Amino acid sequence: xxxxxxxxxxxxxxxxxxxxxxxxxxxxxxxxxxxxxxxxxxxxxxxxxxxxxxxxxxxxxxxxxxxxxxxxxxxxxxxxxxxxxxxxxxxxxxxxxxxxxxxxxxxxxxxxxxxxxxxxxxxxxxxxxxxxxxxxxxxxxxxxxxxxxxxxxxxxxxxxxxxxxxxxxxxxxxxxxxxxxxxxxxxxxxxxxxxxxxxxxxxxxxxxxxxxxxxxxxxxxxxxxxxxxxxxxxxxxxxxxxxxxxxxxxxxxxxxxxxxxxxxxxxxxxxxxxxxxxxxxxxxxxxxxxxxxxxx
Amino acid sequence: xxxxxxxxxxxxxxxxxxxxxxxxxxxxxxxxxxxxxxxxxxxxxxxxxxxxxxxxxxxxxxxxxxxxxxxxxxxxxxxxxxxxxxxxxxxxxxxxxxxxxxxxxxxxxxxxxxxxxxxxxxxxxxxxxxxxxxxxxxxxxxxxxxxxxxxxxxxxxxxxxxxxxxxxxxxxxxxxxxxxxxxxxxxxxxxxxxxxxxxxxxxxxxxxxxxxxxxxxxxxxxxxxxxxxxxxxxxxxxxxxxxxxxxxxxxxxxxxxxxxxxxxxxxxxxxxxxxxxxxxxxxxxxxxxxxxxxxx
Numbered sequence: 001x002x003x004x005x006x007x008x009x010x011x012x013x014x015x016x017x018x019x020x021x022x023x024x025x026x027x028x029x030x031x032x033x034x035x036x037x038x039x040x041x042x043x044x045x046x047x048x049x050x051x052x053x054x055x056x057x058x059x060x061x062x063x064x065x066x067x068x069x070x071x072x073x074x075x076x077x078x079x080x081x082x083x084x085x086x087x088x089x090x091x092x093x094x095x096x097x098x099x100x101x102x103x104x105x106x107x108x109x110x111x112x113x114x115x116x117x118x119x120x121x122x123x124x125x126x127x128x129x130x131x132x133x134x135x136x137x138x139x140x141x142x143x144x145x146x147x148x149x150x151x152x153x154x155x156x157x158x159x160x161x162x163x164x165x166x167x168x169x170x171x172x173x174x175x176x177x178x179x180x181x182x183x184x185x186x187x188x189x190x191x192x193x194x195x196x197x198x199x200x201x202x203x204x205x206x207x208x209x210x211x212x213x214x215x216x217x218x219x220x221x222x223x224x225x226x227x228x229x230x231x232x233x234x235x236x237x238x239x240x241x242x243x244x245x246x247x248x249x250x251x252x253x254x255x256x257x258x259x260x261x262x263x264x265x266x267x268x269x270x271x272x273x274x275x276x277x278x279x280x281x282x283x284x285x286x287x288x289x290x291x292x293x294x295x296x
Numbered sequence: 297x298x299x300x301x302x303x304x305x306x307x308x309x310x311x312x313x314x315x316x317x318x319x320x321x322x323x324x325x326x327x328x329x330x331x332x333x334x335x336x337x338x339x340x341x342x343x344x345x346x347x348x349x350x351x352x353x354x355x356x357x358x359x360x361x362x363x364x365x366x367x368x369x370x371x372x373x374x375x376x377x378x379x380x381x382x383x384x385x386x387x388x389x390x391x392x393x394x395x396x397x398x399x400x401x402x403x404x405x406x407x408x409x410x411x412x413x414x415x416x417x418x419x420x421x422x423x424x425x426x427x428x429x430x431x432x433x434x435x436x437x438x439x440x441x442x443x444x445x446x447x448x449x450x451x452x453x454x455x456x457x458x459x460x461x462x463x464x465x466x467x468x469x470x471x472x473x474x475x476x477x478x479x480x481x482x483x484x485x486x487x488x489x490x491x492x493x494x495x496x497x498x499x500x501x502x503x504x505x506x507x508x509x510x511x512x513x514x515x516x517x518x519x520x521x522x523x524x525x526x527x528x529x530x531x532x533x534x535x536x537x538x539x540x541x542x543x544x545x546x547x548x549x550x551x552x553x554x555x556x557x558x559x560x561x562x563x564x565x566x567x568x569x570x571x572x573x574x575x576x577x578x579x580x581x582x583x584x585x586x587x588x589x590x591x592x
Contacts, residue, residue, distance in 0.1 A: 113386060
């Protein structure tokens with residue numbers, strides 16, 4: 001209970017810092033409304049799970065704050081751009097996101113595509129400031145994020161998703177899809193936060209295992225919530241995956257096994273944290289619980 | 297004449313190196329056909345002007361070859377992804393590019409959007425290898441490319457273009473649009489190549505002026521060719537900007553003034569090169585001539 005209260009306090013403070021950084025670094029004054037569409041797509045919404053993972057991992061290692069805050073903003077920009085593109089008519093054709101009209105509904109498809117493109121570029125721009133972050137660390141952070149966002153990560157997972165709509169998948173293929181589609185960026189969040197410190201090999205490996213478990217748990221719970229919660233609660237269209245005949249953990253494993261799997265992944269995340277030998281792993285531990293216990 | 301012959305030889309050798317690097321670094325074996333769509337979008341086509349600018353600038357300064365080759369591939373990936381997205385129905389809705397069906401015609405809109413997204417991520421991945429390029433140089437190259445690709449560069453220019461279709465623009469606004477839309481990436485090509493060497497402030501500034509002149513000249517000539525050449529010659533739909541009522545240098549300045557302006561920019565590019573004090577500026581000088589004299 002004590003830990004949860006502290007976590008909520010910590011999370012609120014960190015989220016304020018993330019929102020302020022996003023507000024400062026996502027430009028308002030770009031030409032032709034592009035900045036406005038970018039800001040609409042990323043400000044004032046979302047759980048900010050990825051930024052919190054970055055900042056918690058950095059803090060657990062006593063890492064560099066400026067680098068971590070830039071990493072937090074960069075991963076959120078990548079996540080947000082993927083949602084903007086994913087919502088477009090040629091992909092999921094979704095009109096509601098975080099309880100608001102999606103970017104292409106509000107600004108048109110062309111501007112939405114450009115805004116997503118510019119958000120991805122901005123993520124890498126934010127990671128490479130003229131000063132304030134060691135150049136070698138800048139390069140390492142870009143490397144982690146680019147690999148997680150691209151063909152071997154998020155974009156590759158989306159392609160698998162696209163190719164398998166309406167098909168039955170076995171659990172191994174479903175896991176592979178989600179490991180790339182959502183898992184890679186969640187793992188990168190933990191690793192980028194860790195890279196801002198000076199993790200030894202054991203800590204790096206254990207934190208990576210934590211990140212993988214969190215990534216998978218997040219998706220399993222997402223699939224459960226898609227079946228059990230209404231659109232109001234989720235802030236997006238519920239039951240959509242089922243309607244679209246997309247394979248989910250619930251459709252592949254069944255609801256009870258999916259719930260059990262989420263709990264196993266929580267245990268695995270905690271076990272990995274214990275192996276990481278961190279001075280202060282409380283925030284990371286609390287995030288593992290939140291990811292599994294959330295109701296939206 | 298001597299210089300032109302040497303340039304053609306140099307360009308052929310360098311283009312072979314660029315094609316081999318693209319072939320090696322743009323993956324074929326990604327899941328669900330994503331890599332195939334990426335390769336279709338970037339391999340075996342295009343004039344590769346940006347890679348040639350990178351390699352010529354690097355060579356003029358005796359810079360690091362591996363870094364320059366990675367930069368050449370990265371800028372071409374950014375350029376190619378922008379074409380893939382630009383051709384889509386919600387943007388220019390073009391079905392022909394480099395004489396072939398566009399990516400979305402061949403692979404569908406969703407895969408085309410994902411392929412473009414993954415190509416952008418890959419550009420930054422290519423710039424940040426585990427070894428072979430100094431980390432501080434990696435960070436500098438990412439910084440240059442991200443700024444040129446994003447809201448203050450290419451994406452911002454596309455947004456201006458989008459907002460002004462069907463409107464009359466004065467020359468200053470047209471120039472501002474192209475300075476961002478195509479000029480920023482051409483300038484970044486020169487600067488990234490230069491950064492692979494060790495330019496002093498005078499050389500950096502002069503090469504940047506060269507890059508700006510080349511960038512503008514390229515667009516002026518593009519607008520001229522769009523009016524004077526057929527689709528066969530261009531490998532894309534000719535007269536499209538005119539049909540779409542897009543402002544061009546020809547529509548704003550008139551054909552004769554546009555031709556004169558292209559020649560002035562060529563002179564400005566050569567003058568900047570002379571100020572740069574380079575040991576070997578022959579390739580850069582030849583590129584300035586090619587950009588203005590090309591017929592496709």
